[in-house]
Amino acid sequence: MERKKDGTLGMPCQICGAPATRFQFAMAICDKLECENEAFEQRGGPGGHKRAKVASSEICDQ
Numbered sequence: 489m490e491r492k493k494d495g496t497l498g499m500p501c502q503i504c505g506a507p508a509t510r511f512q513f514a515m516a517i518c519d520k521l522e523c524e525n526e527a528f529e530q531r532g533g534p535g536g537h538k539r540a541k542v543a544s545s546e547i548c549d550q
C-alpha cells in the first residue's frame with residue numbers, strides 16, 4: 489500500500505469516514521482509538537483471526 493504525502497491511505501476510515509491512515513484488523517481506519525477498537529470488534533474480537541489456526545493445529549495433532 490502506497491501512502492499519500494499527507495500520511496493517509498487515500499481512502500476513508502471504514503468506521504467513521506475520516507481519511508484512513510493505517511490498516512488494522514483487515515480494515516482501513518483513521519488514527520482514533522475508538523475506530524481501532526471498533527475495527528477490532530468487527531474483526532471478531534480477541535483471537536478472531538486465530539481460531540482458524542487453532543482448528544488446523546488441532547487437526548495436525550491427530
Ligand SMILES: [Zn+2]
Binds near residue numbers: 501506517519
Ligand atoms: Zn475513524
